[in-house]
Amino acid sequence: MITIKDIAKEAKVSEGTVDRVIHNRGGVSKKTQARIEKILEYHNFSVNPVASALAMKNKHFIAALIPEHNDSDLFWKSPYLGILKGADDVKSFGVKVKNFTFNQYDPNSYLNTFHELLKTKPTAVIMVPNFSKETKLIVSKLESLNIPYLFLNIDIDGFNNEAFVGQDSYMAGYIAGKLMHLSIPKHSTFLIIQARHNITKNNAVSNRIKGFNDFFLKNDIHSKTQTLKIENLNNSLETREKINLYLKQHPEIEGIFVPSSRIYIVVDCISTNYLKNLKLIGFDNTPQNIECLKNDSVSFLISQKPFEQGYESVRLLTDYLKNKKSLLNNKIYLPIDILTKENVDYNERNKFVFENVN
């Protein structure tokens, strides 16, 4: 590895001079500067981030503001672990990372956790903009403090976030449509089960639905979709009754699309005699959903790669902080993974390994 010392020797100047050229700190004649730059370029030099970090004494600190996870909502465990892995990878570059979690159904928790986060004086923030009104407050605070921020998983427009890391929801829904059609090739009727609280809040869900429907439209397939909205999609008697009643009244339905991570609840609520004649497609590789995939109650899951979302966010922001230049690509769309019973274990490996190590 080529070092500043090497460059200095080659340019017949001291290390300090090279350093000043690298960091545009001035005090170098144009002639020497040009000479040094040429040598730097020739050797494709880049500073050793480890040594740099040591000399600079850790000045970077990334704080992450994400929903908390628990047994009933394991989705957010993956970004959390991904962030941890990212943290592990970048700690040698002098970047510290800390997670702050909030209750995803409580705007106050979101704000309060943010204020706690702010006390730790982060140099950059990874956040899941879960509530739009509160996000405005948070963002304006961050901007007034000149703290760059990045959106994770939820993409909302109209902000100066450095980047968005997540999935193209529309295309993911489109692919779900394709898989549904593949599972039931003849013209048929499908049911989309949507939680009420998602309708206003979660843009991803409506984009997925749009993509799902568009698949049939654009490919001129005369399958129909119906939508069932459920106030609160939890594992309750009410949900159970609503779904089964709907299926009873609509025997034409052959497939169900759940554009959220709650498909395991739907599976649990549908009576066995209905379930065995239905094809189900849903989102997200949570343990419960994977269980459904493995016992054949769900045909496909589309993964948002939540672990990778967390990991990439940390890596990306680290890069941004070190190089002090904007990210070229504002929207970082991760792959749209198609999970089946057969490949799901291989896709989980990464996360699994990391979870065990820690």
Add this chain to the structure above:
Amino acid sequence: MITIKDIAKEAKVSEGTVDRVIHNRGGVSKKTQARIEKILEYHNFSVNPVASALAMKNKHFIAALIPEHNDSDLFWKSPYLGILKGADDVKSFGVKVKNFTFNQYDPNSYLNTFHELLKTKPTAVIMVPNFSKETKLIVSKLESLNIPYLFLNIDIDGFNNEAFVGQDSYMAGYIAGKLMHLSIPKHSTFLIIQARHNITKNNAVSNRIKGFNDFFLKNDIHSKTQTLKIENLNNSLETREKINLYLKQHPEIEGIFVPSSRIYIVVDCISTNYLKNLKLIGFDNTPQNIECLKNDSVSFLISQKPFEQGYESVRLLTDYLKNKKSLLNNKIYLPIDILTKENVDYNERNKFVFENVN
């Protein structure tokens, strides 16, 4: 932040002694050790990973022995790029990586390139064990020199390789079977097109075929498969004639499975009027294959994630070299990606971004 120097001062010993206690390197009396440990615990000390990384910069050198890529065989470009990216990531830890490429059809090239590689005195080797007889020679040489080695992409047993990084070929074939069945749900006949030279050499291909057939067997689906062996699966008049003749003589065939990365050749050789009534499934996200996916001549591709194979290998070996302990998991199976027209671009992003930067 508390440092080793601080601990040393408090324990009235030198920094070196503290360091030896921290790393259990011995040569410290029980009494002093206990005293130092108590102080470490009291201050909840942990080493500064930045300084540690800088100091540990012991010159490791990983050499990779992989097939060369060119316009007619782009498959090996991805592992190559993955290795480059890995190299970039680990270079600040004092690990150098260099690629050595050989002609994948020429055992002599394999051996000769290896000898060239050996001259550079690597501390570890990533290799694609393309020929079994020559691999034995190479491996015995490496073992006599105490150089650890890892197999990339091709898995052969009976060696003391530190790990294998690649895909579970059997399961990948099994999934191909599933996708084929999904594309053509009724009982049908499928053709497997196999290159002759693969039959002896490439175990992956036969495992894929086994998996493919097993899908139908295990799920009690009465679809049939036939196999067409072609001496040299290149884009020749001979190949063209053979395939089309076969299809003419076997009009019952509705799907074609190509268990290698050569599906684009098959597509090119099949007459349009046959092609439009066939479903094709193949392996590997090479540019030509992706083109086929996008223009609808191929329904699915299964990716081996070759870029990740290269990247992971480097990361893994680096970890191994730094921590001087065996890898826990001998077989590192990467995810089995199902690629369609719709998601392929998202899956390529990673590689694409890296390719452009360099």
Add this chain to the structure above:
DNA sequence: TAACTTTTCGTGTACGCACACACAAATATA
């Protein structure tokens, strides 16, 4: 033009912190 000041340009090096080796001192064994 000599004598001086200011600016420009460049040098040298201490520092951040852990690591590991060479070596010294202390203690034990023969």
Add this chain to the structure above:
DNA sequence: TATATTTGTGTGTGCGTACACGAAAAGTTA
């Protein structure tokens, strides 16, 4: 007393950062 063995010390190294300071060039004044 001479020789091993154990225990502990001192220091160079990795590499970039930034500051103090020296040298040379340019500018100013009498």
